[in-house]
Amino acid sequence: MESKLPVLFLCLAFAACSANQHHDPSVVGYSQEDLASPNKLLDLFTSWSVEHSKIYASPKEKVKRYRVFKQNLMHIAETNRKNGSYWLGLNQFADIAHEEFKASYLGLKPGLSKMGAPPRPATTFRYANAVDLPWAVDWRYKGAVTPVKNQGECGSCWAFSTVAAVEGINQIATGKLVSLSEQELMDCDTTFDHGCGGGIMDFAFAFIMGNQGIHTDEDYPYLMEEGYCKEKQPHASVVTITGYEDVPENSEVSLLKALAHQPVSVGIAAGSKDFQFYKGGVFDGACSAELDHALTAVGYGSSYGQDYIVMKNSWGKNWGDQGYVRMKRGTGKPEGVCGIYSMASYPVKNATHWGA
Structure with a gap:
């Protein structure tokens, strides 16, 4: 037993260091000295601008964005000093004021379901009796998740969340991972959803069903803005679903x-x-008051005593952990952190439709 103690000690030390690695200034790209020095702050802003290909229309605009950048950086530093379960860092949004950010990059509109949409009959929950769940699941490693995409300055998160879920069930059913078209939903699913103005996933699932499928991203590429709905292309392949719940x-x-x-x-x-x-890290922090963004849950697991759900975002790989976020679970709140249990749905693809 004694011979195993040094090994155990080393393992625990390594785990502790790994769990606290976000407190290393190199993780977020600056130190306390940087924050105290105007020259270093300006150098940091300059290098950040180059990294993210930021070009400003005028010196006045650049000064404005520098001020916003400093404010955001101070928030990042203050949050990270709290030694929480997650940490923040500079990304492509660092020169964007928070109100601007919310107006441009969020697009879930739960209220649409109450504004003229026909009442929907109650659906079954096919997994209600599922038992013996695996302790961890990650659909990325099962080949059912396409690379992280970027919605750009457009409130189209609802379309990206819909498409990612359909890409997933299609791969599970057919064995083929095909990147599908968010732009088709943006341009054509306009009865209740509103392109960059926002939408909800259930309406998008219903559109895909009524449209007899959705085209591939290659045949109908994303524009980061609303366009005109293209007619069905005779030789283009589509992916179908048979329902949603x-x-x-x-x-x-x-x-x-x-x-x-x-x-x-x-x-x-x-x-x-x-x-x-x-x-x-595992996000358990500040949230907005209402549901306002859509992601796709692609797995769940546990790390250093923190249970979480892995979610794919649509803000590119520069955001979060290579485009993903781990949301804390097991908090005891019925709605979960940031309301993640309040509004979830998934497409259905029956065996008879596997070839499409």
Whole structure:
């Protein structure tokens, strides 16, 4: 037993260091000395601008953005000093004021379901009786998740969340991972959803069903803005679904049951400064008051005693952990952190439609 103690000690030390690595200034790209020096702050802004290809229309605009950059940097530093379970970092949004950010990059509109849409009959939850769930699931490693995409300055998160979920169930059903078209939803799904003006995933699933499928991203590429709906292309392939279902509200176990079987579209309250600059760790922090953004849950697991759900975002790989965020679970709140159990749904693809 004694011979194993040094090894055990080393393992625990390594775990502790790994768990606290976000306190290393190199993780977020600056030190306390940088924050105290105007010259270093300006150098940091300059190098950040080059890294993110920022070009400003005038010296006045550049000065304005520098001020916003400093304010955001101070928020990042102050949050990281709290030694929480997650940490923040500079990303492509560092020169954008928070109100501007919310207006341009969030697009989930739960209220649309109450504004003229026909009432929807209650759906079943096919995974209600699922038991013996795996302790961890990650659909990225199962080949059911396409690379992280970027919605750009457009409130089209609802389309990206929808498409990621359909890409997932299509791969599970057919064995083929095909990148699908968010732009088709932007241009053609306009009865209740509103392109860059926002939408919800259930309406988009219903559109795909009524449209007899959705085109590939290659055939109908993303423009980062609304366009005209293209007619069906005779030789272009489409991916179909046969239905969609809602996950029971405010039920963590129900979301885990669904997620054990396929990626799931999820609405969250992401309109906070902490979420804007999330860099890594298990997020359990500040949230906005209402659901305002859509992501796709692609797995769940546990790390250093922190249970989490892995979510794919659509703000590019420079945001978060290579475009992903781990949301804390097991908090005891029925709605979950940032309301992640309030509005979740997934597409259905029956075996008879596997070839399409």
